Amino acid sequence: MTWPFLAWSPDDSAGAVYDVTVPGTWDELVEFYAGGAGSRPLERIVEIARGHGVRSVVVEQRYLDPDWRSEHGAFHGRLFRRHPSVCHRWHLFTDDVPADLSELRPEAYRGYVVLRPLPSTPVGRTMIAPPAGLEGAIRCEATERVSLFGTPLWITAMPFLSQDAEYLRCAHATLWMVLRHAHLAHGLPRRLTAEVHDAALGGVIVGRQVPSEGLSVQQMLSGATRLGLSPGLMHLPATPEEDAAADAVAEPADVVPGGRADPQAGRLSLRAVLCRYVNSQLPPLVISSSHAWVVVAYRRGPGDDRSVTLWRHDDARGPYLEVDDPFAEPEEAHRPWQTAILPLLPAIYVTAERAEAAGRLWFAGYLRGAEDDEPVARAAAAGELTFRTFVVRSDEYLEGLWARGVDPALADLYRLAALPEHLWVVEAVDRAARREGRPDVVGEALVDATASTHHEPLQEGLVALHGGRLAHRIGPDHGTRRELLLTDPGHYRTGRPGRR
Amino acid sequence: MADAPARPARQRIVEPGEPAGDLATRLHLDDPALQRRYRADLDRVRDAELRAEIDTEGVRLH
Numbered sequence: 285m286t287w288p289f290l291a292w293s294p295d296d297s298a299g300a301v302y303d304v305t306v307p308g309t310w311d312e313l314v315e316f317y318a319g320g321a322g323s324r325p326l327e328r329i330v331e332i333a334r335g336h337g338v339r340s341v342v343v344e345q346r347y348l349d350p351d352w353r354s355e356h357g358a359f360h361g362r363l364f365r366r367h368p369s370v371c372h373r374w375h376l377f378t379d380d381v382p383a384d385l386s387e388l389r390p391e392a393y394r395g396y397v398v399l400r401p402l403p404s405t406p407v408g409r410t411m412i413a414p415p416a417g418l419e420g421a422i423r424c425e426a427t428e429r430v431s432l433f434g435t436p437l438w439i440t441a442m443p444f445l446s447q448d449a450e451y452l453r454c455a456h457a458t459l460w461m462v463l464r465h466a467h468l469a470h471g472l473p474r475r476l477t478a479e480v481h482d483a484a485l486g487g488v489i490v491g492r493q494v495p496s497e498g499l500s501v502q503q504m505l506s507g508a509t510r511l512g513l514s515p516g517l518m519h520l521p522a523t524p525e526e527d528a529a530a531d532a533v534a535e536p537a538d539v540v541p542g543g544r545a546d547p548q549a550g551r552l553s554l555r556a557v558l559c560r561y562v563n564s565q566l567p568p569l570v571i572s573s574s575h576a577w578v579v580v581a582y583r584r585g586p587g588d589d590r591s592v593t594l595w596r597h598d599d600a601r602g603p604y605l606e607v608d609d610p611f612a613e614p615e616e617a618h619r620p621w622q623t624a625i626l627p628l629l630p631a632i633y634v635t636a637e638r639a640e641a642a643g644r645l646w647f648a649g650y651l652r653g654a655e656d657d658e659p660v661a662r663a664a665a666a667g668e669l670t671f672r673t674f675v676v677r678s679d680e681y682l683e684g685l686w687a688r689g690v691d692p693a694l695a696d697l698y699r700l701a702a703l704p705e706h707l708w709v710v711e712a713v714d715r716a717a718r719r720e721g722r723p724d725v726v727g728e729a730l731v732d733a734t735a736s737t738h739h740e741p742l743q744e745g746l747v748a749l750h751g752g753r754l755a756h757r758i759g760p761d762h763g764t765r766r767e768l769l770l771t772d773p774g775h776y777r778t779g780r781p782g783r784r
Numbered sequence: 785m786a787d788a789p790a791r792p793a794r795q796r797i798v799e800p801g802e803p804a805g806d807l808a809t810r811l812h813l814d815d816p817a818l819q820r821r822y823r824a825d826l827d828r829v830r831d832a833e834l835r836a837e838i839d840t841e842g843v844r845l846h
Binding site for chain 1 (some may be wrong): 815817
């Protein structure tokens with residue numbers, strides 16, 4: 285069906301308020317916007333809203349959505365059957381909003397959903413607060429300011445959008461989500477849905493590109509590159525056995541005096557790869573043989589820090605969906621988790637895996653000379669040493685030093701260094717401290733994100749190293765090296781961007 | 785040629801720490817076992833990237 289214009293805009297009121305505590309109201313809203321055809325993304329959004337305890341939905345009834353307008357101009361407005369060019373937008377509040385909209389409380393705001401006049405695929409740009417189950421999870425998200433009837437509101441979330449099955453497919457929608465997040469979190473230009481569609485056109489594929497029969501991976505990569513990213517591609521293990529092997533040590537590690545084994549070889553298991561990019565606020569896209577989704581969060585098990593739960597945005601199923609087991613997906617569209625598309629920023633030349641390999645090398649060297657009472661040596665001797673890798677803007681990294689409990693002398697060593705715009709940080713982590721929820725960082729290697737990966741062994745890229753008692757900094761032009769001895773090295777909190 | 789303008793007087797910041805020698809040498813990163821393991825790590829990463837390129841050939845995402 286298509287929406288009759290006047291039915292879509294029932295009157296000239298700018299807004300309406302729905303009391304969703306009245307039984308049946310949510311169902312009526314879903315029925316109305318999905319045109320009776322059902323919409324899994326919309327139903328999931330309502331499920332999350334219910335979980336937040338949303339009591340009022342304020343609807344902007346004539347919302348001019350730039351994304352929809354771009355699609356409308358390029359596709360929907362060119363059809364013989366007419367679609368309205370305006371959207372509706374729900375705003376979710378956990379309190380009772382008065383009918384005159386005189387009081388809109390930012391603290392009760394849980395986000396918005398743009399509703400397109402497309403029955404069965406109505407969900408447009410969405411920013412909804414993550415559900416309660418993601419408390420304590422490491423999440424990709426960004427904060428957006430919203431202005432509603434003269435009141436500024438703020439929402440922190442990972443952007444979501446569903447496909448329309450004609451002009452936008454899953455590949456477009458996931459690419460848009462990542463680009464929208466990159467706009468809000470990293471300052472990339474805003475990209476509208478039609479721009480995403482157009483950027484991914486071209487190449488030799490079977491079938492039509494408009495209406496879209498889906499994108500090839502090469503089209504996705506090309507589109508992402510044209511729109512300001514520099515994506516990487518990484519194979520993901522398809523079975524638990526391959527996953528375990530991807531973390532295995534390539535050759536036996538040496539054991540040095542003090543019983544400290546060298547750090548294990550770089551881990552390339554599914555979760556290890558994806559978590560590095562979630563850590564970096566670079567939400568990884570994952571593809572199967574027919575579908576694409578975005579991994580938006582992960583959380584380690586409270587008792588078993590090796591167990592990791594993932595969450596995804598699936599444009600055809602909704603936002604913030606927990607993944608029970610990537611290797612036993614119930615729906616065929618998700619089988620297998622084949623490849624990750626890693627949405628690196630253009631100024632980040634080194635990938636997470638290479639940065640971590642370099643960091644592990646430096647720590648392997650450090651551990652050979654470390655004293656037994658240094659935290660990094662104790663963690664290694666106990667078999668509790670692991671690594672956390674992420675990329676961060678160096679100014680953000682420096683500004684966060686004080687709040688992390690970093691030794692003031694070490695903070696000064698970093699603060700007064702000449703740094704590149706982005707740093708790869710490879711943190712040496714005491715797993716026992718992590719399990720107990722204590723500050724868990726015992727050292728870190730800072731690697732220039734623009735370093736050449738062909739230099740041996742990324743030595744030119746090391747900006748600073750803190751192993752424990754010894755910290756070291758290297759100047760970029762004259763190679764000036766400075767060394768700092770810390771009398772009492774301890775644990776400190778992670779510098780991972782986003783929520784800590 | 786005119787004389788170059790004099791540099792304005794500048795006060796250097798107080799640098800933390802002490803001048804030091806080469807860190808890679810100090811940490812013995814030239815150890816063949818470390819180098820071998822590091823190269824194996826990078827090779828595994830490259831293999832995973834190449835495999836992804838092969839895996840995604842002919843995939844259509846809808």
